[in-house]
Amino acid sequence: MTVSNTDASPFKILCSLLQAAEIITPDSSDYTESSQTWAAQKYSNPGLVIRPTSTDSLGKALAYLYTTNLDFAIYGHGFSSASAKDVLINTSAFDNFHFEAHSETVTIGAGQPWAEVYRKLSQVAPEYGIIGARTPCVGVAGAIVSGGFSWLSSEYGCISDPENMIDAKVVKYDGSVVWASTEPELLWALRGGGGGFGGR
Ligand SMILES: Cc1cc2nc3c(=O)[nH]c(=O)nc-3n(C[C@H](O)[C@H](O)[C@H](O)COP(=O)(O)OP(=O)(O)OC[C@H]3O[C@@H](n4cnc5c(N)ncnc54)[C@H](O)[C@@H]3O)c2cc1C
The missing domain is CATH 3.30.43.10 (Uridine Diphospho-n-acetylenolpyruvylglucosamine Reductase, domain 2)
Known part of the structure; x- marks a missing residue:
């Protein structure tokens, strides 16, 4: 190096x-x-x-x-x-994707662009759609913390709405890792609270 x-x-x-x-x-x-x-x-x-x-x-x-x-x-x-x-x-290395057919949910890495999510979903479950950003190249997490608008938002709401974004794994300032649902105010802030909230 x-x-x-x-x-x-x-x-x-x-x-x-x-x-x-x-x-x-x-x-x-x-x-x-x-x-x-x-x-x-x-x-x-x-x-x-x-x-x-x-x-x-x-x-x-x-x-x-x-x-x-x-x-x-x-x-x-x-x-x-x-x-x-x-x-x-x-954060682009966080690019995992898992489709759970039984619950009709996806677990997606927050560091990938929505284009990757659409591509991966179309490969494993082409009959499904997802409430993701209109512009495919924007980031998953960035869109969610901005509220997030989809082509489907007029019918299904924002990307960050509770019906669409269920939970998120968060690495906190001290390095600990939590599911945001265990800290409801954290999960609330993720739903459009803006990038960098809670930072210094
Ligand atoms: C041309 C253009 C088209 C757009 N189209 C849409 C659209 O169709 N739908 C829509 O909803 N929005 C759209 N947006 C808005 C876009 O979603 C936001 O600007 C979003 O914040 C971009 O995320 P990013 O990761 O690309 O940007 P970045 O600048 O990299 O990040 C944005 C913010 O999110 C934070 N952040 C990013 N990733 C993480 C992470 N993994 N963990 C914690 N914080 C993180 C960053 O610190 C920063 O504060 C558009 C913006 C532009 C410029």
Whole structure:
């Protein structure tokens, strides 16, 4: 790994908590793709992009970042222009998909774009639709925390409505992992509370 403007000790400590494949430096070929913002003027040239591949490594990184003065942000797909001067946490590795036929529910990774959800659903259950974003390239979590509008919203409501988004697994500031339904105010805030709520 080549470290350019990331030589300061907090960056090194953060990197030591992650696998090499989870670290994206400004000279990495996927740096721009992993951090670009819809609004160019909001782009903060992050000193480091990390892409945790598990809730465990995301938890370790978050718990450490909250002990530092580093400017950091959570990034989905950049359509609300999430960016930070120091560390950007790219969530795109959270891209799982599971369709449960019995309950007619899907469990989807929050870091993928809706286009991936539509593609995966059409492969396993083409007879079903889902209340997802009109614009397929926006991120799942970003759309949900923004309320979320679907082509089906006039009939079925917002993507984040209780009938459509049942629950979410959340990595909290201290690295702990909870289902939001165990903390009803957290689940309420996820339903359109806006990105970065509860952050500092
Ligand atoms: C061209 C365009 C078309 C759009 N079309 C639609 C549409 O059809 N339907 C609709 O509902 N909305 C639409 N939107 C709005 C879009 O859903 C929001 O801007 C949404 O926040 C984008 O999410 P993102 O992951 O792409 O953006 P980002 O900027 O990466 O993230 C948005 C916010 O969510 C937070 N966030 C992202 N992922 C996570 C995560 N995994 N955990 C915690 N926080 C997270 C970020 O910190 C940030 O505050 C559109 C926006 C644009 C610019």
